[in-house]
Amino acid sequence: MTWLSTLAGAALVLFILRDVFHTLWHPTRHGGLSRTVMRSVWRLSALRATRWRSAGIAGPMGMMTVVAVWALTVAVGWGLVYWPRMPEDFSYATGLDPAEHAGPVDALYVSLVTLATLGLGDIAPTSGWLRTLAPMEALVGFVLLSATVAWILGVYPALARRRALALRLSHVRRSPSSVRAIDSDGGAALLDGLASALSTITVDFLQYAESYYFYDGDENTSLPGQLGYASDLANRAASARHPDVRLSAAVLRTALDDLATVLDERFLRTGGTPEHVFSAYADDHRRSRGPGGPPPADGSGRS
Structure with a gap:
């Protein structure tokens, strides 16, 4: 005994x-x-x-x-x-x-x-x-x-990065972002920045998986509510004339696909396309998702 x-x-x-x-x-x-x-x-x-x-x-x-x-x-x-x-x-x-x-x-x-x-x-x-x-x-x-202290010091900066990316996507969505505006050197730089931030968020989900279970109450700082727009932006930019924009759009699409893979394998297990995974992610966080998120009130998000 x-x-x-x-x-x-x-x-x-x-x-x-x-x-x-x-x-x-x-x-x-x-x-x-x-x-x-x-x-x-x-x-x-x-x-x-x-x-x-x-x-x-x-x-x-x-x-x-x-x-x-x-x-x-x-x-x-x-x-x-x-x-x-x-x-x-x-x-x-x-x-x-x-x-x-x-x-x-x-x-x-x-x-x-x-x-x-x-x-x-x-x-x-x-x-x-x-x-x-x-x-x-x-x-x-x-x-x-x-x-415990190390966990807190790691998770909350990861949440801040996630919310900052969501807010950045919200800024772009609420700004005039037609295909012509994206089809420029500035548009390529914008897409590169979003792809880089998405890569960081993907690593955060791998390093601090528990951060998935934090709810963001504000729509503009909620990544589940903004990923639909990011996917739509990558699709629109893929048809741009500027070769740098098309390259940046391809990188952004790859970053979105990698994030969808991590979300699906670790949390959602839908086995669907990236758009389906993002929709499930939004549903799990009680966020509605249209083809690019909720449109701005002034209609400035029209392509």
């Missing part, structure tokens, strides 16, 4: 450390726990759309839930290591009856205190290898804290 509990506790701790590693430092589809929690919170927010998504708190709540699951699972794992060895391998402060403080709740308490690096000392390990193991748990607690 003792070694079974120890092995189970070690497996839980290693599972969480693996998930943290794949979520933050080596993003792949193998970091499944954080992705599953974020997806679950996102789906739950769809049931409470008027409160959670409109307020934009689905993403932050998902991150908070992931961190809580990480910390609680690690604490339970270490508690499973401590529990079979209580009270024999632990010292107790004066006034505490060891026989009354040797249950699973007490083991979890010791684990939480150690994980949080509080070091209260009312219950402390005395066995040699346990005295070495406890500081290791404190180090894991520090790693979780550092990982």
